[in-house]
Amino acid sequence: MATYRTPGVYLEEIRPFPASVSAPDSAVVGFFGCTERGPLLQPQAVRSLLEFEQLFGGAPALLHAALQLFYANGGAACVVSSVGPAAPTLAALRAGLDTLATQAAVTLLVCPEACSLPRPDYAQLVQAMLAQCAASANRFAILDLYDGGQSRADLAAQRALFGSQHLMFGAAYAPFVRSAFAPGLALPPSAAVAGAYASTDQQRGVWKAPANVALQQVSAPLLAFSDRDQQAFNIDAAGGRSINLIRSFSGRGCLIWGARALAGNDNEWRYVPVRRLCSLVLASLQAGSQWAVFEPNEASTWTRLVAMAENFLTLLWRQGALQGAKPEQAFYVRCGLNQTMTAADLAAGRLIVELGLALLRPAEFIVLRFALQLAAA
Structure with missing residues (x-):
């Protein structure tokens, strides 16, 4: 309400409607990793695979194959931070992750090359990704389980590498997959899953679980799992680190078969859409209420x-x-x-x-x- 004064007249303006709130884009993916060329550690907004190739080049970089899967599965807006053309190291990838901390539009973090690091370095990187998501108003990590092409027993043992902190702010997927884009490579599934997140958000909303979704341009997961295997990965009685599997079903293709955050033992935050919707609500209302700071x-x-x-x-x-x-x-x-x-x-x-x-x-x-x-x- 505002009051204006003219000689002998007082005009009072009454605001009939409350301030409005606009929800941000819920699926802007922040990718970081090695590229053939391009600006070093300078995050770039990318809207298509062609735009990525113009900025950063193409094969043989793993990130290029990952972006192909991302866009094939419905991905749209993303931000890419290149750490250079050399083989990935923990220091380089941490630097790329740090550059994305300043990108307010990013709501999802993905690093397909994390699994290329030695096991202790991988653990440090994924835990740093989870910590950055916890510190952000609206960010969630899509992670690949280490050694995603190994035996089921070896695969299950890798979930301890996620640590025990900030597990509600990320979800992990396994095993690695084969793709028509890179027939000779076993690719981490995170980029394809990120595309499915973006597509589901666009078609249904962030509250819809990005699961029971067929992955496009994925021919097969490297390992096959039964329903009993699925239960063992969904439930981790000791550490609570739930893993979502990529499974192949006859006549249906390769499906994302799970929608749990890593915090599988947390009654409130065990599901991906619950955590993401609450983060979106808080981020939207905090941004929309800034007018009140000086009131x-x-x-x-x-x-x-x-x-x-x-x-x-x-x-x-x-x-x-x-x-x-x-x-x-x-x-x-x-x-x-x-x-x-x-x-x-x-x-x-x-x-x-x-x-x-x-x-x-x-x-x-x-x-x-x-x-x-x-x-x-």
């Missing part, structure tokens, strides 16, 4: 924030992202003194909004909180 921390500001969040979540509910026959069954938004904030919070300039979402799976509410640090008057 008074009082009831009118809180009311506007609640209305803004409710409008955004209502749109998501109408698209099928949340459960419930009506909006009040699908979510709640709270903001206020003695609701989400104490007098100490107000004195410290903290404005806290609480959201409850009835996610499609699991069915219970998951409570999210975000806070704004208000500027001093």
Whole structure:
């Protein structure tokens, strides 16, 4: 609301609608690895395979074959950071990963060449990817299980390399696959899976699990798995590191057969779409509420924030992202003194909004909180 004064007249402008929230693109993939040529450690936006080849060249770089699978499976927007034409090293790939930390548009991280590193270096890199995703408002890692062409027992043992931190911010896929693009190579599946994420987000929404999806230009996984094998990879009683398998089914092709995050023992965050939807909601609302940073921390500001969040979540509910026959069954938004904030919070300039979402799976509410640090008057 704004007030304007002219001689003898006061005009008061009332804002009839709350501030709007725009959701960012949920599937902008950040690739990093070796390329034939191109700008070194300077992330470049790439919109097609042709554009990638013009900037970075083509074969024999593994990243080129990975981008072919990415676009064949529905990939669109991505950002590529080249670490040069030499064989990948931990230092080079860490440098490429670090350059993507500044790319706010990136929501997914993929590094097909991680599996080319020695085992201890691979562990350091994938754990750094998970840590970067945890530190970001809206980022998720798509990882390849190390030694993706080895025996089932050896493959299962590799999941300890993911460590025990930030497991909810990534998902791992195995085994390696064969592709028409590179018949003589066993390719990590992460780039093809990233394309399926992008395609699923576009057609159905980020709340739809990117699973039971046939991978295009993939002829076969290197290993075959039974339903019993699947259960063993889905459930890791000791470490909770769930692995999603690529499986071949007669008449259906090679399918992504699993939608679990690495945090397989976490009741709230074990599913990929749950983590990604919540990250998208938080990132969207945090970006859309920046107008409140210099506003008074009082009831009118809180009311506007609640209305803004409710409008955004209502749109998501109408698209099928949340459960419930009506909006009040699908979510709640709270903001206020003695609701989400104490007098100490107000004195410290903290404005806290609480959201409850009835996610499609699991069915219970998951409570999210975000806070704004208000500027001093």
